[in-house]
Amino acid sequence: MLGKSRFSVICTLLLTLTACATQQTGSRSSVVSYLYPDKAVPQTLTAIPQLTLPLRMGIAFVPGTSSNRSSNAMPWVEVQSNPLTENHKAQMLNSVAAHFGAQPFVGHIEVIPSAYLTAGGSFANLDQLKAMFNIDVIALVSYDQVQFTDDSKLSLSYLTLVGAYLVAGQKNDTNTLMDTAVYAIDSRTLLFRAPGTNQLKGRSTPVDLQKELRQDSLQGFLQANDDMIKNLETQLQQFKQQLQQNPDAVKLNYKPGYGGGSCGVSVMLLLLCLWLKANGNISLRQAAAPRQLQ
Template identity: 55%
Template sequence: MNINNRRSICILITVLIALISGCAGQRTATKSSVVDYLYPQASKTVVQPSIPTLNIPIKVGIAFVPEQSSRSRGVNMWSGVAGGSALTEIHKSNLLEKVANNFRGLDFVSDIEVIPSAYLTAGGGFANLEQIRTIYGIDVVALVSYDQVQFTDEGLWSLTYWTLVGAYVVSGEKNDTSTMLDTAVYDIQSQKMLFRAPGTSNVKGRSTPVNLSEELRQDSIKSFEQATDKMVVNLNAQLQKFKEKIKQNLEQVKVVHREGYSGGGATDPFTMLILMLLAGVLYRLRRRALNSASLS
């Protein structure tokens, strides 16, 4: 082998190594933050939460906080920058409905409103929540935030990408999608957080470089759905703890019953005694009426 051939082979190997190493790893992160929404850095207002007063039954709103811009590292030679949240307004609405169902049916909740993202402004803070409170007539808001990171690495099979068939057929891209969802429930008037519940998910997949973007979008939605299901389980547990907290720590949360509210059922001993006495009286009146009818 002459010197020119050796030099050509060395240059080719160097170029291949550079291309493979340059495209070997990609990372894309998308997120939304309750802290950034409620306490923007540009605001000089100091938030001092007070003791919340819950007017039972409460009216609850639920919404995703505004999304921040995506951050990406690495470029795929076939599809450009990889990743990015696939969470559209339709997907958000479907996920929020899952969360809202945890509040529906509770005896201390009268209404639950799913609020579109358009009503929340980035860094709007509690001033924005006051506007939403006026529009929807809610007392409490459940703010949902998320943090999703997608990694893409090329395996050994990526060497076949140098053939056109390999780029379309061989699933050499290894995709990893990690998601954390969090629901933080705030009393708007007192600006006090009542409780929170997280949920996490990790989805692993493979794809060809040609359908990488499509696979990443599907993995993104799948990971959001899994994280939502886990968050719902935690939300159920936190709701029960919150109910017990209200009973045991009356100085931390003030509860006021709205006019006509009976607490979703008569459970205290005095009320039960009254109902038992009334039931006994009705039973005796019915027996007398039956006896009178039989005699006549």
């Protein structure tokens, strides 16, 4: 009887270890939840957004949340979600800000810490940011990252202490989505948006699981951020083309010294028009049209 009991215990333990054990963790933030917390769309303040060039722009992460869901959770390890730290956010925001700052139509860009954004703050919060940081346009960055940890057949080696330290029996998948949505604050209008994605696959021992997941989480965010910046350039060019094709979609104003008005600028514009007409590129009337977003 004793032998049968031992055999039953061993079989039960093996079946438990070979069962599909999955742990899912994640962290996310949503522009929709931030701007429309009550699922009601506020009425726009003006029909046509107005942009004053060069732009004074802000960029910030919207408030986020974390989650931890499991299925047949592994009894020997507890996986915890790892939301972005403020240092990580600042690093990524600065890289996006550098891209926007290189555009000739952006005069100033302000990196806004997360502490200034309130969960569900909606456009009232954006109005506060506009007054505090003297900005007219804001780029809201959101993210959605999910990490899966599964047992592999190598997890049988965890029956020994050496196996738990040396055998990489955990399969880790990290899926990351980032998104930048650029809004004109006064009109509450979405100007354009750009996503970025990344997927990482890795393995780890149960002892090093937390460390590996943290590293994969950070790398997933950084690489998704790089992909988002590439897409921002594409979306920005498309936005410029839309303005050229439909100049009435956005009203452009110009600060003194930027959009013309001085004698020197007028002379330069006239010379440019004559040169373009002589070369047959565009008509004089087209060349003298209001300046578009550059």
